[in-house]
Amino acid sequence: MSSRPLIVGGGPAGMAAAIELAKHGVASTIVDEASRLGGVLYRGPLRQGVTLDYLGERYRDSMQALHKEFERIRSAVDVRLNTRVVGGEAGNALYALNEQEQVEHFSYEHLLLSAGCHERSVPFPGWTLPGVMMLGGLQLQIKSGVVKPLGRTVIAGTGPLLPLVACQLHRAGAEVAGVYEACSFGRIAKETLALLNKPQLFLDGLSMLGYLKRHGVPMHYGMGVVAVQGQSELQDITLAPYDSNWKADLARQQQVVAETLAVGYGFIPRTQLTQQMDLQHDYHADGYLKPLINEWQQSSQSHIHLAGDIGGLRGGEAAMLSGRIAALSILRQRGAIGDNEAASIRQQYLGKLQSILRFRVGIDSFTERGSAQLALPDADTVICRCEHVTRKEVDTALSQGVQDLISLKMRTRVSMGDCQGKMCVGYCSDRLREHTGKADIGWIRPRFPLDPLPFSAFAAIATTDTLTEEV
Structure with missing residues (x-):
């Protein structure tokens, strides 16, 4: 059994955890399915000369600082890239498909799972047609700098990712026919106080809306997809006003001709591995399974920790902080740091988390799904x-x-x-x-x-x- 803590997921949470461990003299192993560290935000732009401006200046600077900090402790981390975890046993073992396409056994005394999240699927008539895709998939194409959608593109769903991807598409030279946010503008406005807990993020959002307005990209509120039509590929999109429970008013539906529809109704934690390992879960109010986590990021098995979006959707900055807290817990268990010192450092990280969590309350409130959407198919x-x-x-x-x-x-x-x-x-x-x-x-x-x-x-x-x- 390896004495090194094993970290699954080399995104912000996993990298921050490895840094915290190394600062206290503990080497670790990171396993990640991508070809480089950084998480899903860094997937795609692998060609020379492709910039990271899609991240936004503030978050780009934060991630670059994390990478620089990681490079300083790089010798203390065994990084296994292009290695995808395909299963686990409850307690002390994982199995992964390594870079040589061989199944490799990983044993551990302490495990940190920071596997991230995946997009929520919302079925509606025609959603399997070519030309209909997830918003994150479309963003990955943009980030690659190689592929962009042909013809007119419509973006629909809910959340701050909608205007962000619309801006990215327009800058890439694609034609954006419109952005359709399922939540009403009034409901978003009610969350202004919560959103102001992170004023720079709030201003970034206003800046994106201003960009769309200046370039003639219409932003519609309280509207969503009803169905799409086409023979062998997408041709028309039917949209309609949504009420507060997201019931579509079919009497006021409208048709939009487009070649691409990107749908984004948020993300849910990637819990396939935590379920297979028989960790305890509970149902989140937003309709997905969420692993149980205590104040030290420990799961129902105390030597297995969870950090980042797998433990709650709070964004990259919160992921880094949760990764550092999980590392402190591992250090306590190994006797590399005292309880009082660990608690003191954790309190500093928790203080930074508070404004992020208050901001997320506002985001979660206006992106809360209406149950009437279940009637779409x-x-x-x-x-x-x-x-x-x-x-x-x-x-x-x-x-x-x-x-x-x-x-x-x-x-x-x-x-x-x-x-x-x-x-x-x-x-x-x-x-x-x-x-x-x-x-x-x-x-x-x-x-x-x-x-x-x-x-x-x-x-x-x-x-x-x-x-x-x-x-």
């Missing part, structure tokens, strides 16, 4: 893309008495495809809670491997078996 709308399960099949299972996710899986095959429910479980759990009136409708434990493995990953195993048989 038609009977033949595909809910589970892997197994091609439609809304009609989900409705039939509910009418036959299904009361939990496991029973729905057995009845319809939702979540049994390659993505193991990343695309469909959110909608299905929302529907079950609506149908049963219960907050807890169970959860589906992901199976090993979490992601498909290439046949080459089993070459070493096959060679070992052959030698054993010959002997």
Whole structure:
């Protein structure tokens, strides 16, 4: 078993944790599936000459400072890039597909999971058509500096990422036909006091809106997607006003011709690994599973810590602070730092977190989803893309008495495809809670491997078996 703390995820939380550990003389190992450290914000711009201006000046400076600090302790960290964790055992072992496409076993005494988040899927008629994509996927194309959407692009959903990506698209030379924010302008305005807890972020938001206005990109509030149409690809988008519960007013719907639709309804923690490792979870009010974490970033197993968006969606700066707090907890457990010293340092980090958390309260309030959005899919709308399960099949299972996710899986095959429910479980759990009136409708434990493995990953195993048989 390795004595080095193992960190899964080389984003802001993982890097900050490794720095905090090294400051107190403890070397660590970082495992990350990307080709370089920095997290999802740094994915894409790998070509020479591509700048990081999409991050915004303030956050770009913060991330560059983190990278410089990390370089100073780089010798104390064993960085394993292009290594994707594909499963774990409860307690002391993980399995990852390494750069040589071989499955590698990682043991640990202390583990920090900072695996981040993924986008929330919202099904509606036509959402599987080519030309309809997630907002984060479109942003990744922009960041690459290689690909941009052809023709007219519409952005719809909720949250501050919408105007940001619209500005990035326009600067890249794409035609942005409009931005449709599901939340009403009045509801956003009510959160001004909370948003002013981070005045620079608030001003950045106003600056983006000013940019869109100057360049003739319309920003619509209280409107969202109803459906999209097209034969082999996207041709038309149907949008309509949303009420406070996000029920679409179909009498006032409108058509917009576009070749690309980017939909962004927020993010949810990547908990597939924490579920498989049998850590304790609870349902968040926004409809997703959230691992239980205490004030030291410890999970239900005290030697396993969680930091960054996997423990709550609070942004990059908060991720760095949570990573440092988790590192302090590991240092305490190893006896590398005293309890009083750790508590004193943690208090400094918590003070910096407070304004971020108050700011996030404002963001979370105006981006809170309305339950009426569940009514968008038609009977033949595909809910589970892997197994091609439609809304009609989900409705039939509910009418036959299904009361939990496991029973729905057995009845319809939702979540049994390659993505193991990343695309469909959110909608299905929302529907079950609506149908049963219960907050807890169970959860589906992901199976090993979490992601498909290439046949080459089993070459070493096959060679070992052959030698054993010959002997």
